[in-house]
Amino acid sequence: MSAVPPVPPAPAVTNTRVAAALLALAAAEEPGGRASKEYRAAARTLRNLRADLHGRRFALASLPDVTHRAADAIGAFLASGSDENVGDALAAMLDRADPAAGRKADFLSQADVDRILSAPGGLSRADLCADLHLHTDRSDGRMPLPRLHRALENRGDRYALLTDHARDCAVAGGLFPGDFRAQRREVDALNARAETFTMFVGAEANIAEDGTLDVTPRSVPEIEAVVASVHTGLRSPRDQTGRLVRAIETPGVAVLGHPKGRLYDMRSGIRADWPRVFAAAAARGVAIELNGCPERLDLPPALARVAADSGCLFSLSSDAHAAAHLSFLDFGLAVARLAGIPSSRVVNAFSRDRFAAWLEERRSGGAITERT
Ligand SMILES: [Zn+2]
Ligand SMILES: [Zn+2]
Numbered sequence: 203m204s205a206v207p208p209v210p211p212a213p214a215v216t217n218t219r220v221a222a223a224l225l226a227l228a229a230a231e232e233p234g235g236r237a238s239k240e241y242r243a244a245a246r247t248l249r250n251l252r253a254d255l256h257g258r259r260f261a262l263a264s265l266p267d268v269t270h271r272a273a274d275a276i277g278a279f280l281a282s283g284s285d286e287n288v289g290d291a292l293a294a295m296l297d298r299a300d301p302a303a304g305r306k307a308d309f310l311s312q313a314d315v316d317r318i319l320s321a322p323g324g325l326s327r328a329d330l331c332a333d334l335h336l337h338t339d340r341s342d343g344r345m346p347l348p349r350l351h352r353a354l355e356n357r358g359d360r361y362a363l364l365t366d367h368a369r370d371c372a373v374a375g376g377l378f379p380g381d382f383r384a385q386r387r388e389v390d391a392l393n394a395r396a397e398t399f400t401m402f403v404g405a406e407a408n409i410a411e412d413g414t415l416d417v418t419p420r421s422v423p424e425i426e427a428v429v430a431s432v433h434t435g436l437r438s439p440r441d442q443t444g445r446l447v448r449a450i451e452t453p454g455v456a457v458l459g460h461p462k463g464r465l466y467d468m469r470s471g472i473r474a475d476w477p478r479v480f481a482a483a484a485a486r487g488v489a490i491e492l493n494g495c496p497e498r499l500d501l502p503p504a505l506a507r508v509a510a511d512s513g514c515l516f517s518l519s520s521d522a523h524a525a526a527h528l529s530f531l532d533f534g535l536a537v538a539r540l541a542g543i544p545s546s547r548v549v550n551a552f553s554r555d556r557f558a559a560w561l562e563e564r565r566s567g568g569a570i571t572e573r574t
Contacts, residue, residue: 413448
């Protein structure tokens with residue numbers, strides 16, 4: 203495993219830490235009340251800013267969606283002098299430690315991502331040829347397929363894996379076999395007109411509690427492979443190693459999607475013997491996803507490093523549900539950087555032909571791939 207490239211040091215107080223503290227203030231207010239909404243809106247603004255606020259001089263209340271009440275809190279946190287002191291200042295305001303701190307730990311803000319990616323060396327955006335987790339308005343996304351196809355081609359991507367939900371995610375408008383067949387025909391027609399870009403047709407398969415999947419290339423031959431992910435039982439205290447390993451060992455599974463199922467400020471995700479899960483994935487050549495959706499950031503950086511040390515391949519993805527989400531790939535890239543993952547381990551850094559061959563291997567039963 204290559205050494206982790208140096209990352210420019212974070213400021214003493216990060217937007218990430220201040221945003222988490224604002225959410226703790228929001229949670230202490232009347233749910234749905236004005237103060238709660240103001241703190242939440244300000245937290246969202248801070249997480250999206252491209253630069254950290256600490257050490258800069260300007261009017262906080264001029265930031266988008268930051269009211270005077272929120273600006274006062276942000277000012278107090280910035281003045282505390284360090285991320286650790288923010289915790290103390292918050293505990294003093296709340297009269298207790300933040301009970302949800304663990305559900306906001308190890309996430310990144312846009313400013314963190316920009317700082318991490320500004321360091322020279324290591325995996326970069328130029329290494330990535332594709333996004334491998336994408337939704338259209340046919341399931342729960344907002345982009346029509348032709349628009350998504352065009353956006354990726356115009357961006358210069360060489361290929362993509364389309365992954366709308368299947369039937370078990372009926373709440374997300376999951377597709378039935380006939381819908382996948384229609385989508386296959388539509389993608390084939392779009393691919394025929396594209397010069398430098400190929401969209402592969404996959405699906406986001408749902409991993410049931412027993413580890414079985416709602417869609418695979420065996421049940422729907424029109425799809426080439428699936429990203430398999432958990433969407434239920436995410437707050438269960440039980441160990442879910444067997445559930446994940448069974449999914450990984452199912453022919454046609456190319457990627458284990460958002461493995462923990464964690465959600466920022468909402469839940470920590472499932473428990474599992476992660477080294478065993480990663481060993482199973484490494485043995486089958488199944489890639490572990492670094493889901494870049496900022497609310498997921500799943501795997502978190504420390505677990506990504508464990509997966510890297512286990513010899514896993516990785517898939518970096520945006521899990522985009524709208525055009526604005528396509529840039530979330532950078533969050534996955536930042537996690538890969540923090541974990542010291544080289545481009546040779548990233549399946550969306552493969553050439554189109556090598557990626558197609560790797561997908562075909564997953565489809566035919568998951569031979570063990572050579573790795574460097
Ligand atoms: Zn999902
Ligand atoms: Zn998804």
